[in-house]
Amino acid sequence: MSEQPIGPILDGLGTTIDLDEGDLVASAFVIAKIIDKDGEVALTLASSDGLSWIEQNGLLSSAQQIVNQASIGRKGDEEV
Template sequence: MSDQQAGPILDGLGITLDLADGDLVASALVIAKVVREDGQVTLLIEDSEGMTWLDQYGLITAASDLIRSPRFEREGDDD
């Protein structure tokens, strides 16, 4: 395995951020489903420099709560 820049990969997957002028992304956590060459599926978690496991946990917990919220709507949902 080799380290690869996430930007081109995320761009290729169509990932965008809905940011207003002046917004600053302070840190990031990427969770990726990876299919290995042999077909094995694995989970990859990478974060920005300086992020602790506690920061990771907080982002994952907040995202999970948000996604489970009945008010959460994602563009393209068929609800």
Template sequence: MSEQAGPILDGLGITLDLGDGDLVASAMIVAKVVRADGQVTLLIEDSEGMTWLDQYGLIAAASDLIRSPSFERDDDD
């Protein structure tokens, strides 16, 4: 069954810090999902028109950003 990601992400408290005039050009969601039988799996969904190369680039850039010592996490407050 396929569900819209918006309400799910809203329920998880996910927001984007966008400035005036900022435009989200593409997006990719990586989600840890616990199935009804208790099995844990990983889902990856992306916006329309995104190629595997775009996916790889976003994941690589996000990985570099998260590993950066200057990266501010929400739980660092």
């Protein structure tokens, strides 16, 4: 296993972020599903330099809340 820059990988997956002019991304915490050559699935984490495990937990917890709210919103948006 070797470390690789994640930018090109995320670009290849079509990952984008919605930013307004002047917005600054201060840190990043990436969660990725990995499938190895044998088809085994694993979870991996990557974070920007200097991001502590406490900050990782805060970003993860906040993201989970956003995902949960978005899931609830999508259910209400379904047409009957």
